Amino acid sequence: MKSPVRAAARSSAVRALAALLLAVPACAAVAAERLVVGAAFSRVFEQAPNGEWTGLGVDIVRALAARAGDTVRFQLYPWPRAQAMVAQGQADILVGAYKSPERAARFAFLDHPFYRDRMVFFARAGAGAAVWAGDYGALKQVPIAAVRGWHYGENFDQARSGLQLSEVPRLENGARMLLLGRVALLAANERNLQPVLAQLNIVGRVAEQGPALSVQDGYLAFPRQPRHQPAQRRYNQLFTEMLERGELGRMARKHLVQVP
Known part of the structure; x- marks a missing residue:
């Protein structure tokens, strides 16, 4: 028969060990360096010429990682590649993705977004009568530029096959096409487009046209693989x-x- 004193001591030791384990932060067991990727999104995810990382997404990820006991490493990629890296589990966090049904199947989004954009069409200032008043059917003969990999909303996606759409790798390409008259409309958001217009020295030569295409919220997203x-x-x-x-x-x- 076991000694009551010895059994009590062992039980006390087990309780003490359990309490110690509970006191250790859950993040301690999974602390790691997180590779955080995205494209250059104005005021959300950017790298300055001196190498400093800036933007709302950068500040949020840094704060979350510090509280989780992690370190982070940021990298810029073309937007389709950044999405593919996270979808395939080659990177840990995607910064700034709008949510869509297709993306929800590829990524594990956080429950809450961290910023909001209005997606709109832009045209050359003074180009004449507006061609966009909310009816995609009226745009079948209108050349349009859109950024490859961007999500403009479900209505835009449904109309996409009937549009004369040129997908450009970067917003700068679309802005140049618009100014050269190669397209009549550019689909974008003002937050990202304004610094591009300033960089190209064409502020005031492009104007928003018609109603918004959609309102999109941006999220942090993780791979769907179980280890993440x-x-x-x-x-x-x-x-x-x-x-x-x-x-x-x-x-x-x-x-x-x-x-x-």
Whole structure:
């Protein structure tokens, strides 16, 4: 028969060990360097000429990673490649993706977005009568530029096959095509387009036209592979807590980014 004293001591030791394990942060077991990827999105995910990373998405990821006990490494890629890397589990976090049914099948999005954009058509200023008033059927003979890999909303996707659409690798390409008259409309958002117009020295020569195509919210997204699920759940919890404390609004005001 076991000694009651010895059994009690062993039980006490087990309870102490359990309490110690519970006291260790959950992130300690999965702490890692996270590869964070995206395309250059103005005020959301950018790298300055001196190499410094800036933007609302950068600040959020850094804050979440610090609280999770992780380190982060940022990389810029063409937007389709950045999406493919995360979908295939070659990178850990995708910054700034709008949600769509197709993307929801490829990525594990956080529950809450961190910024909002209006997707609109832009035309040359003074180009004449507006060609876009909300009816995609009226655009069948109108050449349009759109950025490859961008999501413009479900209505745009449904109309896509009937449009004269030129997909460009970068927004700069689309802006140049618009100014040269190779397309009549450019699908974009003002947040990303304005710095491009300034860079090309054509501010004032392009104007928004007609109603918005859609309103899109941007998210952080993770791979869907099982090995990435603990990190996605942890960051989801931490980001929800960030929202509850009002931290997102303060960060967004710093970067002049609209939030949902």
